[in-house]
Amino acid sequence: MSISNDIRKLLDIQDQNIDFEENCVHDGTFKGKPCKFVNARLTYEPAYCPKCDAPKEGASIYKNGHQKSRITLPMAGTCATYLVLNKQRFMCRACQRSFTAKTPIVTPHAFITNTVKAQILMKAAEAQSITAIANDCQVSHTTVQRVINEEAKRFKQQNKKLPHHLSFDEFKYAKGRMAFEYINVETGELLDILEARTSRAIKDHFRTHYQLKDRRRVETVTIDMNAGYVSVIQALFPNAKIIIDRFHLVQLISRAMNKTRIQVMNRFKTSNNEDMKKYRRLKAYWKLLLKKASDVSMTTYKYYRLFGQRLESAIIDELLSYDDTLRVNYVLYQNLLRAMDQQDHQALEQLLTQPCLQATSTHLRTSMKTLRKHLPYIKHSFDYTYSNGRIEGMNNKIKVLNRVAYGYRNFTNYKNRILLYFKLKPVSPSVPKQKKTRFIAA
Structure with missing residues (x-):
């Protein structure tokens, strides 16, 4: 015995x-x-x-x-x-x-014992392919997917209430195909994933699963600058305020400023030695032109290749002296960054509504036009602290799953794997910092 x-x-x-x-x-x-x-x-x-x-x-x-x-x-x-x-x-x-x-x-x-099934689910909460899980558990990949699909039924939406604050985004899961997802922006809970991100698919989903009284309770919806989401939110959530993610605002003008630098830099790509020197400097130190003015060092000297011992501020001044257009765009770019950093909606509105100077690049003018279009929603991003940070982090993990599996043919299987990955993933406990013990020599 x-x-x-x-x-x-x-x-x-x-x-x-x-x-x-x-x-x-x-x-x-x-x-x-x-x-x-x-x-x-x-x-x-x-x-x-x-x-x-x-x-x-x-x-x-x-x-x-x-x-x-x-x-x-x-x-x-x-x-x-x-x-x-x-x-x-x-x-x-x-x-x-x-x-x-x-x-x-x-x-x-x-x-197959229940212990093996539990082992499959534990491994499904990690970034492993179905084939790798099947090899570790000594079962077929069909069995692994069947266990995942059965467990995922417990996490599907069944007459659940909508939270007061939502976040929308999309991710690519196949060639030319984008999926739509929405989460609780406060807790980061993944609510559901749709196979398509079209307005019709999103409207049909919310109208089928949630009544109008539930959709009226939604207070805010955080999105990127996807114009299609604006009309969908206005139709589905009458009382919701649209919030534009602040990261995408900064990213928009940063890319416009960088394209302006590249445009100016390519003008110096000639056979002249002095022009090529300017070209190499503009190419090597592009990050300094995108840096916030408040973060630029004005007191510490460092050695910089192509410049020697210089201050960061001195390098930026020299780069801007190469072209007047670059200087004008840099000043406008810094003013926009300062207004967003200080959450000064009035200053941002004045910068966006003032007549564009002829020296302003087409890239920055296009970005300012986009910001003017979303100006009412940008004000909400200053009033609320919500952002798309959680959902963007989830998208990175979803892409890792897709890359590890070398893609999914069946969207339902992919969706079930994503649900289990986020629902079953254990939360690492926060280890309290131990108080340091000071030893005194006798």
């Missing part, structure tokens, strides 16, 4: 009706691969017949042979491990039908 207890603990089997004998483990091969087989016997005294519910009285239910099953266990060492279980069969005199002893380590008519 002590051997059975030790093996049960080793294999994580809780059923006391499974008995193991000495020398029950032996090596073998299955499907051409080396493995370990563990022989065991399952028997007990049934209280009633599961076929006719007749209680056992005396010998009304008697033993009637055995049925052998090969059940997949978690790997022990480097080889696949199988439990060869000899199940007791019983015969009922009342209904003249037989039945087999059951064990909770597997579901009825299954040959």
Whole structure:
């Protein structure tokens, strides 16, 4: 009996009706691969017949042979491990039908233990491919996907209430195909994923799953500068305020400023040595022109290639002296950054509505036109602290899943994997900082 207890603990089997004998483990091969087989016997005294519910009285239910099953266990060492279980069969005199002893380590008519299924789900919460999980658990990739799909049913939306603050975004999952996702911007909970990001698909989804009274309770929706989302939000959420993510605002004008630098830089790509020197400097120190003026060092000297010992501010001044257009755009770019950093909507509005100077580049004028179009929603981004930071971080992890799996053909399988990845992923506990102990020499 002590051997059975030790093996049960080793294999994580809780059923006391499974008995193991000495020398029950032996090596073998299955499907051409080396493995370990563990022989065991399952028997007990049934209280009633599961076929006719007749209680056992005396010998009304008697033993009637055995049925052998090969059940997949978690790997022990480097080889696949199988439990060869000899199940007791019983015969009922009342209904003249037989039945087999059951064990909770597997579901009825299954040959993969619940422990292996739990192991599959634990690995599905990590950035691993389906094939890698199947190899680690010694099951087929079809079995892995089936376990994931069954578990994902628990996390699908079923008449849940919408949170007060939402966040919208999209991600690419196939060539030329974009999926839509929305989350609770306060908690970062992934609510649902749609196969398409079209206005029709989004409207049909929210109108089907949520009533108008639920959609009226939504207070804010945070988005990037996707013009299609604005009309969708106004149609679905009458009381919601649209918030433009602040990162995308800065990114828009930063890219415009960088394109302006490239445009000016290419003018100096000539056969003249002085022009090529300016070209190399503008190409090498592009980050300094995108840096906020408040972060530029004006006191510390450093050695810079192509310049020598200089201040950051001195390098920027010299780069701007190469072209008047570059200087005008740089000043406007810094003013826009300052207004956004200080959340000064009035100053930003004045910068965007003033007549554009002829020296301003076409790239910056186009960006300012886009900002003017979204000016009412930019004010909301200054009034609220919500952003698309959480959903953008989730998109990065989703792309990792897609890259590890080399793409998904079936969107439903991809969606289920994403749901499990975020729902089952354990949260790492925050370790409190230990107080440093000061030792004093005696």
